[in-house]
Amino acid sequence: MKKQSLIQKLKNRYDKAREARLVSEDKDKPFKDRVEAIFTAPRWCNTDFWCDECKKDCSGTGFRQVCTVREKLPTAWFVGYCPKGHKMVRRITDKGTDPYYEKSLMIQRQRYEMRDALLTPDDSRFRVLYPKQYKELMAKK
Numbered sequence: 001m002k003k004q005s006l007i008q009k010l011k012n013r014y015d016k017a018r019e020a021r022l023v024s025e026d027k028d029k030p031f032k033d034r035v036e037a038i039f040t041a042p043r044w045c046n047t048d049f050w051c052d053e054c055k056k057d058c059s060g061t062g063f064r065q066v067c068t069v070r071e072k073l074p075t076a077w078f079v080g081y082c083p084k085g086h087k088m089v090r091r092i093t094d095k096g097t098d099p100y101y102e103k104s105l106m107i108q109r110q111r112y113e114m115r116d117a118l119l120t121p122d123d124s125r126f127r128v129l130y131p132k133q134y135k136e137l138m139a140k141k
């Protein structure tokens with residue numbers, strides 16, 4: 001009986017330590033992800049930008065900039081300049097909220113193309129975009 005409880009004690013201790021480790025890993029993950037994104041980004045690269053002044057898509061060389069003012073929240077981005085000299089930014093950290101994806105016309109076009117490529121016949125746009133295929137399908141039915 002005593003031996004049993006000792007084993008149980010050890011088990012409990014192990015479970016507790018494991019849980020604490022998982023919690024701390026979870027807490028550190030956003031920070032680790034940011035640091036990894038920053039260190040795996042090249043110092044400079046050719047990338048696509050959106051120039052807010054010209055309202056145009058623009059590719060060019062982006063230079064990595066890192067900000068560590070907030071120790072727990074390092075941020076990084078690429079800076080480039082459009083042919084007219086306007087500053088353009090692409091995010092390295094916080095990619096998910098990069099305004100580029102909302103503003104870029106090229107990205108919007110790609111989204112439309114993707115949507116059209118994944119179109120199914122029950123979508124009303126299918127009939128407009130693929131009239132021949134639609135007719136064939138209807139004939140089979």
Ligand SMILES: [Zn+2]
Pocket residue numbers: 051052053054055082083084085086
């Ligand atoms: Zn510009």
